[in-house]
Amino acid sequence: MLWGIPPGLLLILGVLLVPLLPGAWRKAYMTILPLAGLWALAGAETGVFYTFTFFTYEIAPVRIDGLSLVFGYIFHIAAILSVVFAWHNNDTVEQMAGLAYAGSGIGAVFAGDLITLFIYWEAMATTSVFLIWARRSDSAFRAGMRYLIIQVGSGVLLLSGAILMAHQTGSVAFDKMTLGNLATWLILIAFGIKCAFPFFHNWLPDAYPEASVTGTVFLSAFTTKCAVYVLARGFPGTELLIYVGAAMAAFPLFYAAIENDLRRVLAYSLNNQLGFMVVGVGVGSALAINGVAAHAFAHILYKSLLFMAMGAVLYRVGTVKASELGGLHKSMPLTTIFCIIGAASISTPLFAGFIAKSLTLSAAAKDGYPVIWLILMFASAGVFLVSGVKIVYFAFFANDGGKRCKEAPLNMQIAMGLTAILCVVIGVYSPWLYSLLPNDVAYEPYTLSHVINQLQTLIFSALAFALLIRFKFYPPAVNSIYLDFDITYRKWLPVLYKWIVSLVSPGWKSMLQDLRNGLHRMVAYMFRHHGPEGILARTWPTGSMALWVALLLGGFLLIYYS
Amino acid sequence: MLLAHLPALVIVIPLICAPLCVLLRGKDWAFIVALLATWASFACSVLLTIQVMKVGTISYAMGGWAPPYGIEIRLDALNVFILLIVSGIGSVVAPYARNSLLLEHIEERAYMFYCAYLLCLCGLMGVAVTGDAFNLFVFLEISSLSSYVLIALGSDRRALTAAYQYLVMGTIGATFIVIAVGLLYQATGTLNMADIANRLPEAGYTNRTVIAAFAFMVIGAGLKIAIFPLHQWLPNAYTYAPNIVSAFLAATATKVSVYILLRFVFSVFGVEFSFVSLPTAIPLLVLAVLAMFLPSIVACFQTNVKRVLAYSSVAQIGYMVLGLGFVSVAGLTASILHLFNHALMKGALFLVLGAVFYRIGSCNIDRMAGLAKQMPWTMAAFVGGGLSLIGVPLTAGFISKWYLILAALEKGWWYIVVLIVVSSLIAVVYVFRVIEAAYFRDAPDDLVNVAEAPISLLAPAWILVFANFYFGVETSISVGIAERAAQSLMGAG
Amino acid sequence: MNGPKHTSASSSSGEKQSWLDDTQNIDKIFWGVIFLSVILMLLEPFYYKKPYFSFEGSFGFYGWFSFLACAGLVLVARSLGRVFERGEEYYDADRNSGEDNR
Structure with a gap:
């Protein structure tokens, strides 16, 4: 560990220096900081460090083992790439929030107990919301507020679960748990919220x-993958998760297929990819956990790349609505190429996603879940369609929307280029990623049948897309909201609230009015000799206070003498 | 020799220095006298605390008249803890006075302010040290009367009305307390609190006089504490008082009133009488829970940040009463701990607002928009205090809530735990509203060039902010004393 | 579809023509995809399969399943979209009136 500072905390503490440094120095510093963290981590030994006793509980702030290391590495890499992507941005708050958020995510991954985890968990929530608010629009503010409430709520559930757990077992250690009591359910739900389980997922596409352009790149990497990590750590082999994951893998695709905002399309397909990982956690075999780690690793890279490409488009064109884009390959040829690489990396042979996702699919098949496997196959083909082909086609090709702009800024090109190179290198040389995985499992992704089958999947998905577009069956992208589960709290709850208010308020008002009239009479009597009318009118609340005193005294005496 | 008289000195110093301020007149001289007096009191309190922690309860007979006939000063862990809070906050806040008074248009009356400030300090500490029930009432009146003056010094004209309301309500409360003391005297024939406690069982637990005394005492103290729904005097008083007064009173006055309640309910009447023979716990718990929620929700809708904090104080008092209502060592520990921690966080936040007011002449949330750019240190202090108010781990606020939750768990009351956690979420809302305005909105046009607050205002605020974080990590002092105080309170019954 | 129909939105501005501006080339891509699909299907008998499930071993399973999955996905989403579609201001609509009540 670097200078004895735990991973994660290095970035969080390092953030404090950011506002003190001038322009270029600051950018260099912000890039070097996660690099230094990565370098320190590469030389780290496994084990538990810095343990101490807090009240009566053993706190383990840093636990380094195979599973936490993979996530630690990729989180550092994602932080570096996101920082490079944001070089052009001089918003101090956003810079600080981004690094602190990355640090919190890294810290959470290395947390060895539930209390430390809770602290980083809430730190992630509170730092990341600034990345949303940094867009500085009214709708961003409100979406951020909803996001914050849900994220902090997840932390509160986690804390409640941890306290219950501590009460029952006398320990706050964060290890494998079995569902069965309130404590573990609370913890699972807390994880599930961050992992965007169905019905808890709305904060994500919302x-x-x-x-902001750069904020989403940060956001896409940490929160949800951290949730996947804690699930893999806490609930491997929990069968329920297989079904939850399968549902997650399938349903967001329907939204992604018709959504107009291309970053929202990516958010929905991110949710779908999380489903794959959750299924892997649910299967829980050594192969499956390897699949989860590898998939998370690859997914962070290619999803970042796609969000970077869309971010670049948003930065240059000012919108990522499919209905307004098209033909951008002329203006932004490099971004187009990077975006195509990102799309290919989802599952094409020779790219990162292929060697990662196969592990989970094989694990589900090996453990004998045919229906789940079919759903994952469906999701696998579907996600290539919506977050690969659709994104690339509508943004860069399709009908020329007439938008002309400059190519993305140099730093964005560098970030996208680096990410693209990583995607390819990992996909071509599979042993490298496999050597990082927590379990020793021999697996060979490049068999003839596997490659051919995968190509069939992709090409026939593309064929479906081509036919649908050609014969105008593909629904045209329009500006609209597609109802999702968030209608419950964004629409029905306020409506219900208003309805209740409308029911109750007449009675309540007349009751208050009666009370007020009575008070007025009483006050007028009490203060008849205490001043002119004006003061009487002003001070009537004093009378109501006195009334409360009398009421309360009467109440207590009544209870006591009865 | 002098050490033996420390218990008397701690209140005599400010009492003598108060008229001295008026005699000296000059605002610099008065300031120096007040500063030295508060610091001297604080030093005495620290010495007394060390002494009490070492040798246990100290009893000091005023003028050499032995108790129960003479006036006794009696110090146990709870007394010195309250003494520490009051004199500690008093001495951190005092240096702040010099600058903050300038803009509140009371500099020409500064010596009056210092005099009232010292008297108030003297009264509050007197309540905390005395072992005599009537004497306690006298000190309470000293502190109350001077605090009416302090509030009325506010630059806003509404300060007068607020002070007047506070006067009426405070007098009702004090009257109730003196009625209770009178009834107790009638039933037991003594005014010494330890003596009353000894003689009460003889009078009998079903004695109607004693029951009436108890009810008057709970309501009277409850009014001074501002237990919901007896809190309505508080928001106006804190909002329109000069900022330094808000900081001082918010951090000390209600705490001393909570002490009175604790002392009488647990030590004088005893647990057996207060909670076993009378159903006191349930009404208190209900009021506490209501206090945790309703004022918090009100706080979310206020536009004046001082008012937000005032309503939040009412909510925080709910936590203290909640711990008290558990009637267990753990619950009392949490309550007493929260007395201390809440003094730290509210003191810090009100001092920050004082600095804000000093520069922009308002504490309105809209006027504070974008302020973080111009006053980064001030707003950073607000964030620090706010985090503690929410109860984020590593802050003092978290420690209180943690102990409160432990106490609830010990009783097996899950739903209370849920309520505590949910009500903390409301605190997130009202704190973040301010932070959002200060950090993410653009400043009003006329407030673009605002300078950072002067160091004399920032330093006291930051001392308290650091204290919030220090006592959020190093808990042995605060928890240690609170635990001992709680044990002695429960043991006394 | 025959003949050199050069359609372009921006040729008048003198911008460099893209290969894709020619609809003929788009046709080429379209037929290219079909050609690839056919090739991949023709490969079926020539490699060794080791299916986990019996249906997985059926002829061209990955191809036709993906095709049906994607076509089904889009068509179902299209009809669901009609049901669940609301105006862009849907959630903002009553916010203003809500604030008036306060």
């Missing part, structure tokens, strides 16, 4: 598209 908030990510509202964040």
